Amino acid sequence: MASHVISALVARGDTVTALARADGEVVRRKVADALTTLHLNPALVEKVQVSSFSLAEPDLGISAADVFAEPCTYWHSAALITFFPRREAELHAVNVVGSANAVAAFTGHAKPGSRYVHVSTAYQHGTTEGRAFEQWPDYGHPSEFRNDYEHSKRVAEVELSQTGLAQRGDVLVARLGVMVGHSGTGRALTDLGMYDFLRVIALFARRTPGERVRFVCHPRAALHLTPVDGTVDRLLALADGPFDRPVRHLVPPTAVPVTDLFAAISAHLPVELVAVTAAEVEAEPFSRFEAIVNMRCKFTSPYLRHEYGFESHADAEPPPVTPRILDLLISWYTREGLPE
Structure with missing residues (x-):
């Protein structure tokens, strides 16, 4: 998201300083790719100032003045995203302690x-039952989450809610759905979420075509697939508006049923994906x-x-992923995005 937000900001004429842990050339390449994805001039990347920073250092290791x-x-999007086990300490260091250090630098x-x-x-x-509301969360035990990444993001929000920033109303928490590519072209710059799943399915489908693969699914399982272009538009509008509601869900009004996702994947890869219940697998x-x-x-x-x-709410909802957009997202990735 960072590279796409930077692209939209610099395209509208904002002065942008990108604080990055990666090398400056890597950052510029990512931003140039994001500019292309958003149908903007990739040469605008030259207007982005890049500065190295560290989430572990006081004042982020930057010249704060x-x-x-x-x-x-200040857009805080730096995070470690991994679902692998035994990464809890690293996730906490980046997503919780790093977020607190960013708040401290900003506040100071x-x-x-x-x-x-x-x-x-x-x-x-x-995995808490019931609807998720746009409000500051409470602490949750690690067992209430699918992975340590989710738990670390919850803890970061809880700690942010207890800061002076939150008390003064100077902060906006933007909760994203499952990020996917551009709604008009299908182009994506990520291998996370739906694309990680697609990559694995494609690997097996191409090695052993024609197989049926069942997955245990909730009977009403659906994913809030969130196109990057619509999400950037909503993010910028919210960031420019009042922070009277500090926690916002940037998810489409209609989720994509898993059965529709499976059907779209099966239409582009030689595999039959089937949603079943745990009882059926038993x-x-x-x-x-x-x-x-x-x-x-x-x-x-x-x-x-x-x-x-x-x-x-409507002001934060990116346009939904329609069947046409879903087919576009999957067809682009199976054609252009899969590793050789």
Whole structure:
């Protein structure tokens, strides 16, 4: 999201300083790709100032007097995203401690009139039953989440809610859905979320075409696939508006049923994906092939086993992923995005 937000900001004439852990050339390449994805001039990347920073250092290891010389909007989107086990300490260091360090640097140096935008995930709701509301969360036990990433994002929000920024109303928490590519072209710059699942399915489908693979799914399972172009538009509008409602869900009004996702994937890859219940698998156990595919998808498949409901409002909702857009997203990735 950071590269796409930077692209939209610089395209409208804003002065942008990108604080990055990566090398400057890597940042510029990512922003240039994002500009292209959003149908903007990639040469605009030359207007982006890049500065190295560290989430672990006091004042983020930057020249705070220079970065915060004028009132600004500070976008905190730096995060570690991994669903692998035994990464809890690293996730906490980046997503929780790093977020707290960013708040401290902003609070200590930002000029009056500055604003803070914290990019989070709607799935910080974890596996808690019921609808997720646009409100500050409470602490949750790690067992209430599918992975340590979700838990770390929840803790970061809880700690942010207890800061002076939150008390003064100078902060916006933007909770994103499952980020996907451009709604008009299908082009994507990520291998996370739906694309991680697609990559695994494609690997097995092309090696052993014509197989059937079942996944245990909630009967009403659906994913809030969120196109990057519409999400950037909503983000910028919210960041420019009043922060009277500090927590917002940037999810489409209609989620994509998992059965529709499976059908679209099966239309582009030589595989039949089938949503089943746990009882059906108990009655007819997975074949060896199905068991292997499910094991390789073990970090994505838990998101198929729950029904999600997020409070959202029209001013924050990106346009929904229609069947046409879904087909476009999958066809582009299977044609252009898959690794060789």
